[in-house]
Amino acid sequence: MRRNAGTGSTRIGSKARGRGALAAGLWLGLAGTAAADEPRTFRDWMAGCDNVRTCTAISLPPETAETVAYLRLERPAGPEGAARLLLRLRGDWKKPPAALQLKLDGVAFPAAGKPLPATADGDVVTVTLSAEDTAALIEAARKAAKLTVAAPGLSAGISLAGSVAAMLWIDEQQGRLGSATALIRKGTNAAVPPAVPLPVVAATPVPPMLDVKAAKQQAERLRALLKKRSPDSCEDDAADGDGAWSLGDGRVLVALACSRGAYNLSSSFFVMPENEPTRAQPLRFADGEGGGGNELTNAGFDPRTGHLGFFAKGRGIGDCGVSGGYAWNGREFVRTELAMMGECRGIAPEDWITLYRSAAK
Template sequence: MLRPAFLAMLLAGISPHVLAQPATETVPLLREIKNWVTGCDNLRNCHALSSPSGVDEEDYSSLTLHIFHQAGPEGYLRLRFDHRGEDLDLSTLLLDGQPLGQALTRDLHVELDDEGGDPEMHFYSVIEDAPARRWLQRLRNGQRLQLPGDDNAKVSLSGLSASLLLMDAVQGRVDNVTALARPGKAAASEVPARQPTPVLRKFPTAPALTAQEQAGLAAAAIKALTNTDTEMKPDAEAGALSADQAMMVVRTDCAAYNCEYEISSRERKPPYTETLLSIQPLPLDGAAFEGSVGYDETTGTLSYFYKLRGIGDCGAGGVWVFDGKAFQLREFKMMPRCTGSPYGDWPALWTTLPAP
């Protein structure tokens, strides 16, 4: 069962309507349109990906199409196909039963997985602006992409045009020569500039907690719990925030693949008094710390990952960095549909740069 706060976060900003006026679209934004999910981050960089809604098609497809468009007059445009399964020849792609033709497929480039991920994942990209625009112009008039030889390898194009229009509206491109859905005559220079990327403040390394400090802090945090009517015994972990302050992550209960937590900070010396803890709120109304939560005292990072189902292909995740006074949000991603996409491919809703 979804927690009300988390459900509200997933639903925030999701609407069947697309508004074409840039001023009406605030970011971060996450929206579902037919068989597509579109997210735009705090810099107005947008990412749309094919994601069956379960209404028009089966919930699973081994083929996913991603569209990335960076904000700003010269923001890059990139398309990427992800295929789970055998390494098939994407030059055989069919659009509504007809071959796409070499004029398009010759622009597909094979990408290598440098991170050593799933060996069954294969990536193909269109990395230049003009070819990517030719692809989108062709696909907008179609209904379905299909790979022959794999019945599950298909991309519904229902909702693609509306998703492209949404991205244009968010980035101020409607009726501009750079628009994806509704290009016009306005010059690229009229597109709003991309905002500077926020730079995180550095974590001032703190002395690691001793075993005695950890034991005392854990006992104090568990003793302070107000709700102990759970089936499992609370488990507390502590990590250094500063020479005088420690971070507490107390797991209070678990159900299926998500757990509940109490987050706090305390003085490192007895009686381990609770101190003020400042955490930058999440976009889209935020949510309680649930799912899987952890703190790394070597990097000052607090993170959480919430699964909407056990394999972890949908939900939300965020990371914060402590700057000596407060936790700054480093990244935030969400995926409202469970269609096989790993966390790294979810729409990014918050983007930052590391401390210099």
């Protein structure tokens, strides 16, 4: 994702075409990686799958909505993979009532009209639909146009346009079409591909963090060398964001902060022998700034776990962008997770579409 160095943001327009440009821009950094296919947009819904074919579908709230409500459906691969459907509320829903009333095109849902219990965690209110209610809503989505959520003094609508197409696409990705476990196109075919195991990543903790003075010296030496070679490669006014950590065996991880914006700090990462900047090697991140580059945005390294995470914001409130992480295994940084949301619609980062996941050894 290439950012505007002056603002630290992706070039986002206020209209739908701007949101599309954001999604395209985010994917410039992901092309050619081992992640699952790019998320797809189906009218008012988005769907995507990860590397083990766990798939997610999310309704997209209107761009101008102040009271945000959306549905998130996630389903693991394999014959036993069960769909889990959540209703999420953000914005004015800060203190949820004991229960919420739902309607489908003006008709009470579930059919008995029972209010559904809600829980709150930070600024996110959640209703977890039962397996029975999930199946009922999926079936109703074939004809219904809108799900309405109401509480005293508050209401929000969720468009179902595109939901059936999104779930049909998920069935296709998981090999469920024509099977009894399909969400949409059911049949008698019993041959559903099994779920594949998660890749296992063994992270290696590194020695205690370099003291402030030593870390500053390592970064300063590398920055000075690179400035001689390429004067415009890193902005000097971002140098206070530099960092360095020991990786053991005389090696150092160095992060040079090269571009600072309003809410994004882009850093270049190198591994070098301690005190030898001429032998520094740029890292190659699959999810970096395109072409396997060594830049990550809003990145942080935890030497206690060997984990390097990043969170590139599409805009300041952090409701769109790309997030992910890598683990140091003693030789290199290996991808551990990746998620994205290419539409700025108030969707919480924990609900973004996961494209890669792993298990820790």
